[in-house]
Amino acid sequence: MLPEQAYALIFAPHPDDAEGGIGGTMVRWAREGKPIVLVICTNGDKGTNDPKIKPADLVKIREAEQRTAAECMGVREVIFLGHPDQSLQDEPGFRRELARLIRLYRPEVVATTDPGRRYMTHPDHRTTGRVVLDAVSLYSHNLYAFPELYFEEGLELHRTKEMLLWGADAPNCCLDITDTFDAKMSALHCHISQFGQPSPERSKRMRERYKQQAEKEEFELGESLHRVQMMGPPPPPPATPPPAER
């Protein structure tokens, strides 16, 4: 049986990425009663430079941190794909995995990290963004991209209406997080293995950042994103042209 449809499906390369990128917006959706499903592509096992921390232990810590953060944001479900950190590749297995999730949850909106960001980026971010974009643009609504999804699992094709990309060099929209900023920060604070103990300085710094992102808006704090409206279904074939008049 299919799971309940998600309004938004969020693909994060690592635990903690979604909170920073689109956390305030996720909280707003959740408060509006829209179901959100968060997919964490890697287990984040390389997210430390502390030789005393073992990667296997870090995986457990980060998973627990992510579950608490998701709860803070009101996320309905978190899915851990468990790929090793720094291992993601644009290959058929990963494409199929993401296309399958889109067809399973049938979201209106898909959000992920912008794969087009230049210079300062993490290889897992580039790959996640690229493969999610391709899955939304093509694999999730093409029958023969992964025929087994339809013929063996019975998953219908799905078209997503809109994509939102965080970390974009050229954002084209800013979404109001004035009322949800505190919840976004609470979610970020859960990731102690990555950011240490929360501090007032950090919250102040972050508030400044989101104030800056909203400087052209009428609200105080915003998340800058790149919105991509996806094409609708292909147009019907042209009607048979009338016979040429003599």
Ligand SMILES: [Zn+2]
């Ligand atoms: Zn990351």
